[in-house]
Amino acid sequence: MSEVVILGVGMIPFGRHPQKLLVEMAAEAARAALKDAAVEPGEVGAGFFSNGLAARLFSDHTIGQNVYWEVGINRIPIYNIENACTSASTAFCLACGQVAAGQVEVAMVVGAEKMYVPELGLIHSGQSELDTQLGLVAPAGFALRAKRHMAEFGTTEAQLAAVAVKNRRHAALNPNAQFRDPITPEDVLSAPMVVDPLTRLQCCPNADGAAAVVLASADFARWRRGASRGKVRPVDVRAAVYCTGSYANPQDLTHWETDERGCRLAYEAAGVGPEDLNVVECHDAFTISEILHYEALGLCPAGEGGRLAEAGETALGGRIPVNPSGGLLSRGHPPGATGAAQLCEIVAQLRGEAGPRQVPGARVGLAHCMGGDKAADSKSCTVVVLSV
Amino acid sequence: MSEVVILGVGMIPFGRHPQKLLVEMAAEAARAALKDAAVEPGEVGAGFFSNGLAARLFSDHTIGQNVYWEVGINRIPIYNIENACTSASTAFCLACGQVAAGQVEVAMVVGAEKMYVPELGLIHSGQSELDTQLGLVAPAGFALRAKRHMAEFGTTEAQLAAVAVKNRRHAALNPNAQFRDPITPEDVLSAPMVVDPLTRLQCCPNADGAAAVVLASADFARWRRGASRGKVRPVDVRAAVYCTGSYANPQDLTHWETDERGCRLAYEAAGVGPEDLNVVECHDAFTISEILHYEALGLCPAGEGGRLAEAGETALGGRIPVNPSGGLLSRGHPPGATGAAQLCEIVAQLRGEAGPRQVPGARVGLAHCMGGDKAADSKSCTVVVLSV
Amino acid sequence: MSETTELKHATLVTEGIVTGYEDGSRPRLVGGYCPDCARWYFPCPSYCRSCLEPVQAADLGGEGKLHAFTVIRMRPPLGLPQPYAVGYVDLKESGLRVFCLLDPSAIDRYRLDMPLRLTVSVLGHDGSGQPCLRPYFSPGDHHEDAEKETDTGGGEVRDE
Amino acid sequence: MSETTELKHATLVTEGIVTGYEDGSRPRLVGGYCPDCARWYFPCPSYCRSCLEPVQAADLGGEGKLHAFTVIRMRPPLGLPQPYAVGYVDLKESGLRVFCLLDPSAIDRYRLDMPLRLTVSVLGHDGSGQPCLRPYFSPGDHHEDAEKETDTGGGEVRDE
Numbered sequence A, B: 001m002s003e004v005v006i007l008g009v010g011m012i013p014f015g016r017h018p019q020k021l022l023v024e025m026a027a028e029a030a031r032a033a034l035k036d037a038a039v040e041p042g043e044v045g046a047g048f049f050s051n052g053l054a055a056r057l058f059s060d061h062t063i064g065q066n067v068y069w070e071v072g073i074n075r076i077p078i079y080n081i082e083n084a085c086t087s088a089s090t091a092f093c094l095a096c097g098q099v100a101a102g103q104v105e106v107a108m109v110v111g112a113e114k115m116y117v118p119e120l121g122l123i124h125s126g127q128s129e130l131d132t133q134l135g136l137v138a139p140a141g142f143a144l145r146a147k148r149h150m151a152e153f154g155t156t157e158a159q160l161a162a163v164a165v166k167n168r169r170h171a172a173l174n175p176n177a178q179f180r181d182p183i184t185p186e187d188v189l190s191a192p193m194v195v196d197p198l199t200r201l202q203c204c205p206n207a208d209g210a211a212a213v214v215l216a217s218a219d220f221a222r223w224r225r226g227a228s229r230g231k232v233r234p235v236d237v238r239a240a241v242y243c244t245g246s247y248a249n250p251q252d253l254t255h256w257e258t259d260e261r262g263c264r265l266a267y268e269a270a271g272v273g274p275e276d277l278n279v280v281e282c283h284d285a286f287t288i289s290e291i292l293h294y295e296a297l298g299l300c301p302a303g304e305g306g307r308l309a310e311a312g313e314t315a316l317g318g319r320i321p322v323n324p325s326g327g328l329l330s331r332g333h334p335p336g337a338t339g340a341a342q343l344c345e346i347v348a349q350l351r352g353e354a355g356p357r358q359v360p361g362a363r364v365g366l367a368h369c370m371g372g373d374k375a376a377d378s379k380s381c382t383v384v385v386l387s388v
Numbered sequence C, D: 001m002s003e004t005t006e007l008k009h010a011t012l013v014t015e016g017i018v019t020g021y022e023d024g025s026r027p028r029l030v031g032g033y034c035p036d037c038a039r040w041y042f043p044c045p046s047y048c049r050s051c052l053e054p055v056q057a058a059d060l061g062g063e064g065k066l067h068a069f070t071v072i073r074m075r076p077p078l079g080l081p082q083p084y085a086v087g088y089v090d091l092k093e094s095g096l097r098v099f100c101l102l103d104p105s106a107i108d109r110y111r112l113d114m115p116l117r118l119t120v121s122v123l124g125h126d127g128s129g130q131p132c133l134r135p136y137f138s139p140g141d142h143h144e145d146a147e148k149e150t151d152t153g154g155g156e157v158r159d160e
């Protein structure tokens, strides 16, 4: 996979965009990514569009073609991908595969979601699923994991809160994040309880948002870099792994087997280990998620995730900064866009363009995403390793 | 693309399945395809699931993982693809690409749709689209084309009706078709008018349905054929092309530029021409569609599609049988499944297993699908060429 | 006057796609134009599809020629009348071919290539049951229209 | 007796997932079992995930042990009470770990590894507002239950 690079990224600030249609938000991010990549619309050979909710909320479908035509891209294959929280990162894995195979020289991923509408309702795993009919709302699956982790490893509420406080501190440095005002551990713990032990400030907020990534073959990037504008700053894709759940029964709730497998496969593909990482964006849908992902990623031993957060090792300035963007918890979580926004952040970090939240000298970064609850397992896990 | 084969296909009869959930229908088709291919669940390296409407109708999402796990397939990448009427064939193109690139040895496509529910409403191009808000329901775009075709080429209502009558005659021979009772031209023309000049019997009916395809590398097929069961009857994939609209303005309504481009690209990739085809499944969403597709496929000159149908050349026993399955018009059209059902038919024909509707000695077949109205163009066109 | 009252209480089907209807002047479609690329658009996109720069809003006029038409007799969406008519219209100034509603009261009068003139009026609802202003084309050209306006002594109140 | 009346008018959340609740006998979960592969399932799938052959419906009993629990305090879906409780339960006979509702009236009594017993009763609605029968686990084991039945002179009417 060393032959695939990211040429450009673009996103719009996550938050409330009541005046913008989904397609408009997506087009804005797509245009930004094309300009960042210095790629013309006619050079894109395949387009991937990811979204999770627009069919249900707006009765819209086959949206990708509309989005790409808004930035002058037509005729080429456009793929509409849905995969819960990993919609955009799954699209990215598909796109990488086509570029790596030489099927296209330049591909593009655009992800978008519009959530601030009255019709949203509760997020669940699918209305026809028995678990949903038995009351399994999204935060509950994570809360159950938190309770087991606390019971088995002594993880504390203060440790959970530390994740939310850290990510908010990071978000204050990111103009694209939705919530940027600092919060204290007390704020987190005294916020309304959503599902024990997760308070509102431990659950990622909804958001309207869009983000886009332009990929290319390394050959194309070299040619472009030589032939033209000097603005080209490619970032190497070292691994782009997507796997789904094992759904084994019984599941151990203190980790997702799928999460560990995805991380392991990505490290193998990239030829790196956790000790090589300089910066990580991970799927902190809830505070407990980030703690479990530390462990799956091998940033600490099993059971030590809470203490890692509390010690500040995953904060900017710490040993391995996680979610310098503010993460889902403070940037907000539009499922169709999140996976691409994570890539935007890692690319900015590896280019040294992350401004006040820059991890100094970052050379290797990882973007991790998970989505969908099924049989006490996760339906999907994507792990992308990038380097310069 | 000569290195990709279809190893197995499976589908359930299209029609009304009120007692079956979407996932159950899909799993039934998937199981049939696996058994037909003599492939074990654990041998499948990537799974694609296509559906168009379940998010809107049932608030279900990320369904592919549920479907594949119902047939014992987990851990591998599962992609959820939506692309209007071409959902399944687009998924097939993606799957072909991964097999052709050597990224997986065996891949699978499952498409399913459940439409016979009160919530269905009218089919349109997306509720947020201006054309939809201005009253563009799906049949209207085709009716406008019919009117231009009649005006410019003298196509007649009798010629339109001939398509519906022929496809119903074919459907009588296909136990998987929804409507199998013969109809006369008079039946067609005296049926209630939907959109001038298209009567109800010229519009494809809704259906509940599911269909599945197992693909593999030719190497895998050879190994399997040698090593084992003799039951393996691979069909070669000569081309699998997917392209999207040009949306040029003004559009010529008597043909889709996208349709012609898709067919041309497929012929080039397959190294065949229309004269080499023995059997075709095409996207006869409406009678006029089949006539226009004849022309795009080069089965007759531009403007001659109506006369081709009337002359019986595209009927079983004619020069080039089109839609021996009964087509969308009589099999029914569940968008998530149609593209895969077309492949089921072509595979049956090329294997010589189509029973009373067999095209004798068929060696080269083509499956053509189109979907989505946008700017008087089509959002997608897929063309797959198979041979034995 | 009843139509004028309706106009005030109904919302436009999509903001920004028509002008000249609120004040009794001539209704016209609003699209986009990129002067650098000399390209017209309807509806107005966020960016020019050639150069990706923002486009200018552009008056596309209210006159066109009927390229194709049909009558929709099925159960109509959005509270539209049963039957209702739609077509593709070639706009006079820009040459764009656009999909549009046709005046449902003139269903028997449509002929290919006939001149058409834009109206904006309440036609159907907005999906939540509220009356909705939609643009639609009616038979007739600018010349006819001008005569009519002269007849009624000006363009302020029109009841076609 | 009012609960019995309710039972008759409410629909089960998903057909076929419980038995023994209609006739006053002991409510039990119904899953699937493949004798060839010796694999248990809940809910019952169309096919065994090992051999792809149809599975037998299997009585999974009504007893389990609480593996994890939590209390949902947000606005509840499906007409469930606010707050309500859910958990993962390790079923006694099959060893399956299943997600299930917990008795909302016992929110303060849940402890990890405590024995639980299945109830089927009206809890919430079915999404269209109709009362819905849902299985849920309550604190208590078979032994306790047996004593109670003895106390009340039989299992016909139970009001926990």
Ligand SMILES: [Zn+2]
Residues within 6 Å of the ligand: C034, C035, C036, C037, C038, C039, C048, C049, C050, C051, C052, C053
């Ligand atoms: Zn321009």
Ligand SMILES: [Zn+2]
Residues within 6 Å of the ligand: D034, D035, D036, D037, D038, D039, D048, D049, D050, D051, D052, D053
């Ligand atoms: Zn078995």
